[in-house]
Amino acid sequence: ATAQEIKIGVSIPAATHGWTGGVNWHAEQAMARLEAANPNIDIILMAADGPAQQANDLEDLVSIHQIDALVVLPFESEPLTDPVRMVKQSGAFITVVDRGLAQEGIEDVYVAGNNTALGAVSGEYFRERLGEGDNIVVLRGIPTVIDDERFNAFMETIEGSGITVLDNQYANWNRDDGFEVMQDFLSRFPDIDGVWAQDDDIALGVIEAVRQANREDEMFIVGGAGMKEIIQMVMEGSELVPVDVLYPPAMIATAMDITVNHFTSNGPVSGEYILGAPLITPDNAETYYFPDSTF
């Protein structure tokens, strides 16, 4: 450890489901890569189980590790706004990823995911495929802002298309819950034309439930995020899972790269980097397929 060592703290949610698992994996990869490439940079990675613990982690990054920069993917925007502000006050460079803080002007760099776009892009696809008199069901995540943004954007987009949303239920971004909720939808509704699962973990559960009921021919399923198993199915031209909507966990790596750049390149780095939520179709699927990733 030289005196000039630059410490970058990375605070992310723990790997409690597929997408956050992906975030963790990409963060670890990026850490190894960046530390190898830049000997004077030390990255400290912390994963939190909840907003309160993430706030603790931020405190510790400052008081124990005295970080020079922070890359944070907030568990939730609201509760972490103040803690991130405290880090900022310690003089650190702040990069916020995915979920924006509740107040403007705290972060130096914002690498924004776009949950609204994910909902809208998915909605567009449903509008395209279905129309008047068609029925769909929606499986949601965990009741949080992220889920709300996705859901509301989706509902707004399909408004006026004549598509009926039979029901929506929380499946907690969890395969098992996706499976069970879908089983119940299947026993309840004899006619379902499409399923919006908004997340690939949920989608995997939905797929199994549909297969079990032998109703694969009746409907299609749209997930979200870009899990390799799902992308593979899209790539192979599956009827059941024709498309996916990207919401890449790799955005954490992007944010880390940008932050390291701030210290290694000469010019100052700042601003917003908004990632889209492109539709993955059989045509472009290959570009989004990383078989080595855990996600």
Next chain:
Amino acid sequence: MAEFASQAILAASRISKSFGEVPVLFSVDFDVRAGEVHALIGENGAGKSTLIKILSGLEAPTSGTIILDGAPVRLPPHGEAEAMGIVVIHQELNLAEHLTVAESIFLGREWTRFGFLRRGDMQNEAQRILDSLDVAIDTNRRINTLSVADKQMVEIAKAISREARVLIMDEPTAVLTPAETKTFFEQVRRLKAKGVAIVFISHKLDEVMTLSDRITVLRDGQLIATVETGDLTPDAIAEMMVGRELSNLYPPKHEPDVDAPLVLEVDGLVALGVRGVSFALRQGEILGFAGLIGSGRTAVMEAIVGLSDVHAGQIRVRGKPVRFSGIGEAIDAGLVYMTKDRKGKGLLLNIGLQPNLTLLTIKRHIRHGFLNEASEVEAMERATRRFDIRARDASVKVGQLSGGNQQKLMLGKAMETDPDIVIIDEPTRGIDVGTKQQIYHIIAALAKEGKSIIVVSSEMQEVIGLSHRVVVMREGRRTGTLEGAEITEGEIMRYAAGLKGEEDDVHRASA
């Protein structure tokens, strides 16, 4: 001695025991031979229970040896000595509350076939054993629904059903009435005839005299003597135990004042186990309650003080009708009830003496909203003196006290409330003769002071020796009330057994 030792099945040689730094037994010798009943007696806290725990492997001696069949052994802990034929009835009831009677009797040595329980067979056998003891307990009942005496009978049944070579019994008769004791002794004699070596602990010297062949006396953890029973009189034994001469156990009865006001009147009381009981208690009177096990004496008392539901009938305290909804209200009205189930209902075993003593009266030790420790300590000292409670120090848990000292503590706890009407259930259960005498004198003194006392007791002599009047119960009803010269053992037995019955149809009709 060598010849003796070879006859003994189980012997203790120079056994000493200390708990922490406190010595309890000092180099005690003890042995028991096939086909004899060897009684072990001594004051409360003399170390009797400790000695038999050592003899059955539950406690390890600090020094000394156990000799089984002539060879020194180290007994396995945790009741495994039972496999060697050493069976114990512990002083503290030792049954799991959630099991049924049959399950308890066979616990630890279930009969199985192909790995499965032979439930029917065990049930029948349990029934057979209980029948042989002349007790009517449903083998399917759960232990927590039984009265203390029934639990004791289950313990006895459990012990005599095992293949015992040595049967050790720690105060098995403390809660039994003479009738139950009699059938129990028949079973003991039967086992004795089969060559079982029996160790018997009791504070009832008449029982000791009738049952035992030899007697060993312990005092303060020291062996005083082992003698042939025939060589001694009960008085001599008592003297050996206590170390002083014991004159008249019971205090002289003062003449009850027939004009004294009635402080407690019970009319046609109906409750669980009570089928229309009426009686009255005068100021300054000692009223005895006698009856067989399960005759409902306890049930009457618990209903009066509000521990169980009163279904019908009237209770008046000093003329005012009352219906207590909990014992707290009874205490406020000047009544106190001391339970006979000290382990299950009376004392918290896992904490110290002082909090137990003041649990009922904690409000009196509050100053400015906080507990005043000094006042609690003072109460403890008072009770210690009055009831001669003996413990190593105040940090001992109540569960570690000797049985008799627990009983004394419970008496102290009840008397802390400073009551006008005292209801005590089995007041001297497990208490040595010396202390018994003290307690009888305390009771008599209280009555003289104008307090009114109900004594529920299975010890016939106690009821007779203390009471001005005696109510006899049978199957939840009052069958008789005896007064003055009528109070004799035979008379009480006749009412208790249902050979004689009072014309109490009146009460039944009104109930």
Next chain:
Amino acid sequence: MSTAQAHEGVKPAKKRFRIDYHTFGPFVALVALCILGFALNPAFASEGNIANLLTRSAFIGIIAVGATFVITAGGIDLSVGSMAAVISGVMIIVMNTMIGTTGTGVATVLVGCLASVALGLLAGFVNGFMTTKGKIEAFIVTLGTMGIFRSLVTYLADGGTLSLAFDIRDAYRPVYYGNLFGVPIPVVVFGLVAIAGWIVLNRTAFGRYCMAIGSNETVARYSAIKVDRVRTLTYVIQGLCVSVATIIYVPRLGSASSSTGVLWELEAIAAVIIGGTMLKGGYGRIGGTVIGAIMLTTIGNILNLTDIISNYLNGAVQGVIIIAAVWLQRGNLGRINIFRKAGS
């Protein structure tokens, strides 16, 4: 004022025309739930839905059978959910690795199951050993292993998901999706486990020892029962049950991740307690546990079958139903008239 016995919840075991609410209560509550479900949506009673429901309850149910032993003997096991996750993970890794050696057929699946059972027994033994020999409270030990197991699966999956190779799935699928004379396999397994559990708890000396230990450890000790051994065995049985549950769980989605089995411990314990077993030990009922498990699944199912309630309130409805169901079955039933006649 009722007696202490009523608080303890144990009634005399008389066989006369007396309704034992602890046996009968959970059943009545379940029937009430089913009626509610049917009223809300007749699809509730469809054969498919009932099959789904029972199949789902099999996981929690099988785990809860094990938990009944642990709780009856006065212990508690908070680690079962994480244990299920880590066992699933290892099973998947083992099977994926074995493809090269034993092929993609039943042999590989069997090897996987063997690994599962071995791991379950081991994990249970570790819990039991630390509780009894280490003299650490079961709550602490299993809270610790809960964290350890959960971390292990995350580590094994590298934060992501472990997926069973698609080649093996075909051989393994029937264990979850197949059926025997029309009864889904998981339900059959659940039934067998429950029966075995019932026999062991009620018809063997071991079961009796569990109750004795839970009721009064000292008495058990004095009765020459090897308390530590019996208690450790209850955790081993729990581990075995978790491994059986895992064996039927894995073919369902063919994957394991750190989110597998989250909060199953709470569900399993709840099923046990709803079923009438006492949390403080001494008294266990396998039959009640089975009904408790089905009841919990049914509540979830009913909530999915209707949209009259805001999704946000699912948890609240669930909570209310659980409390109401248990209230119904705990003697309070006796206050309803028709029952009073038959009851005490």
Next chain:
Amino acid sequence: MSTAQAHEGVKPAKKRFRIDYHTFGPFVALVALCILGFALNPAFASEGNIANLLTRSAFIGIIAVGATFVITAGGIDLSVGSMAAVISGVMIIVMNTMIGTTGTGVATVLVGCLASVALGLLAGFVNGFMTTKGKIEAFIVTLGTMGIFRSLVTYLADGGTLSLAFDIRDAYRPVYYGNLFGVPIPVVVFGLVAIAGWIVLNRTAFGRYCMAIGSNETVARYSAIKVDRVRTLTYVIQGLCVSVATIIYVPRLGSASSSTGVLWELEAIAAVIIGGTMLKGGYGRIGGTVIGAIMLTTIGNILNLTDIISNYLNGAVQGVIIIAAVWLQRGNLGRINIFRKAGS
């Protein structure tokens, strides 16, 4: 002849050099943890870090003080985490609404606190009432209310997050971030709550009643203790503690959502048990609970001191440390030589 001693009646407990492991153990384990922390990273001992650590432990610590009462009296409360969430939510709504009336100053904050206390008392009373009068196991009741409270906050937040208006935050911030003579306010509050709890548990009749009920309910009833009332009160105290914890929690994160306070119940109970209180009741130690809470927070902090361990294994390390710490403090300490001398 030293038997004379046994005859002098009851002497006051001796205060010799005797180590009570239940008092001493948790403390030793905490010291060991701190040494480990310092060894891993000297920054552990920095003033800032210690302040952070103690401040954090205040939430769980205050809740755990309440839990000590509930558990001592033989109950359990699983709803505290959700209760904290719903109280936070309501506080925020109340304060946001009151801005119009009472402005953005201390007055509004006080109204919020009042609402919090009222709600805490009510929630605690509901738990206690259902447990005692409804005769439903505390486990079931509080499992139910846990779901209900969690749902309510989700509902109030409309699935999202409730956030405190930024105008009020300035007035409220000092409650978390301020300090009194250099001691952070939450630590001061924690200290006061702990002292009050200790006094109530050890120096009042009520505290004695809690222990008696937890130890043997029948004996308590025969000793004229109003069992139901005392038990209900323990839940009310628990509710009050949750509301106090919430009052210092809200200014930290300024928001409440369905993820607020998740699993706090487990942490609170763990703190209580680590501190030496018995899960079965009858024996409670507020001092131990305080140390338990600090210990749990310290473990979390230690994991942040170094990144030599994969993040995925955090939970495992945490589990190992908890088990090891409790193992250390439960008499097993006695086997280590230096302690044996001093001990018995």
